[in-house]
Amino acid sequence: MNLTYTDAVAKETAPIFEILKDQYDPEYWETIAPYISEINRLKQEKNAVILAHNYMTPDIFHGVADIVGDSLALAREAAKTDADLIIQCGVHFMAETSKMLCMDKKVVIPDMKAGCSLAESITAADVKLLREKYPGVPIVTYVNTSAEVKAESDYCCTSGNAVQIVNALDSDTILMIPDQYLAQYTQGHTDKKILTWEGSCEVHEKFTAQDIIDFRERYEGVQVIAHPECPPEVLAEADFTGSTQQMIDFVEGEKPTRVVLIAECSMSDNIA
Incomplete structure (x- = not known):
């Protein structure tokens, strides 16, 4: 047309x-x-x-x-x-x-091939095998997964409420899938034992702690906010960690003069 x-x-x-x-x-x-x-x-x-x-x-x-x-x-x-x-x-x-x-x-959906490396890292069959391996352990699944994977899970969480969901469960051990970094982030905010799957977002895992150090050297006084899908060493260097909406709320609330978003590039364009 x-x-x-x-x-x-x-x-x-x-x-x-x-x-x-x-x-x-x-x-x-x-x-x-x-x-x-x-x-x-x-x-x-x-x-x-x-x-x-x-x-x-x-x-x-x-x-x-x-x-x-x-x-x-x-x-x-x-x-x-x-x-x-x-x-x-x-x-x-x-x-x-x-x-x-x-x-x-x-x-x-305009493009049926629009995929997600994280969602594609695990299948429903994988979840069934995990349940056999860890009987009785609640499975908390990140919403960034297929419907089939969700159907085999006990609970679903977002990056914004993962910690609250885990802490609300009556179990000392939780299996969080599929994002290993979100699981590690959650582990740092709970006394429960978190088991995980080795899934990750191919974009967020590319960032390094050195990237943040370089940003700080290049832009004096910059605030760095990161998504919990990033590796733990990246989150350790960031000023704030949160979901995409929490990142937006942080920028709108704190109104930093300079900010670096450790996330997909278009997000910074949308809230600039």
């Missing part, structure tokens, strides 16, 4: 461009603005809502999304809408989670 940048499109999308003008030059904006306009028109026609994860690119996050947030928050908010169609801008497990909470709605 070839769409044209008209005066009407320019007027309609001007408020969005005002937000994004530091990230998109005018020439490129003229190529994407018509699509933003058409998507927003189709949403009205189809009675659809678009969910965009905090990691989405700014044109999606600010241009067409109706609801933004972390994966669980998106699904919860979607369940409150009267939309017939939910479009999930995120990875596959996010669309599954939305469908679980919106069984009466049609949920679609």
Whole structure:
């Protein structure tokens, strides 16, 4: 579909461009603005809502999304809408989670190949084997997993409530899957014994403590906030650790002059 940048499109999308003008030059904006306009028109026609994860690119996050947030928050908010169609801008497990909470709605994902290295690190068969290996041990599963894996688990948690979930359980030993780093982070905030799986996010595990040291040397007074999917040595160097929403709340609440987000790159663009 070839769409044209008209005066009407320019007027309609001007408020969005005002937000994004530091990230998109005018020439490129003229190529994407018509699509933003058409998507927003189709949403009205189809009675659809678009969910965009905090990691989405700014044109999606600010241009067409109706609801933004972390994966669980998106699904919860979607369940409150009267939309017939939910479009999930995120990875596959996010669309599954939305469908679980919106069984009466049609949920679609633009790219069926949109995957997550963490979610793909474990299968339902793996969970069954773990249950055999650790009989009686509660299995707490990160929501960044497939529906099949969740179905074999006892509890689900987010990066924001993992510590609270674990501390609320009546067991001295907990099996947390699949993120080894979230499990290690949780271990540092509980007296319970945490067993884990060697899964990880291929993005967050790339960061190192030296990266943070370098940032501090380069930008005097910078605040560093990191996601708990990062390795423990990275979290030890950070000023604050939290989920994507907790990171946003930190920036909005503390209003640091300079901040480095140890997370997906588009997130910093969206809250700049």
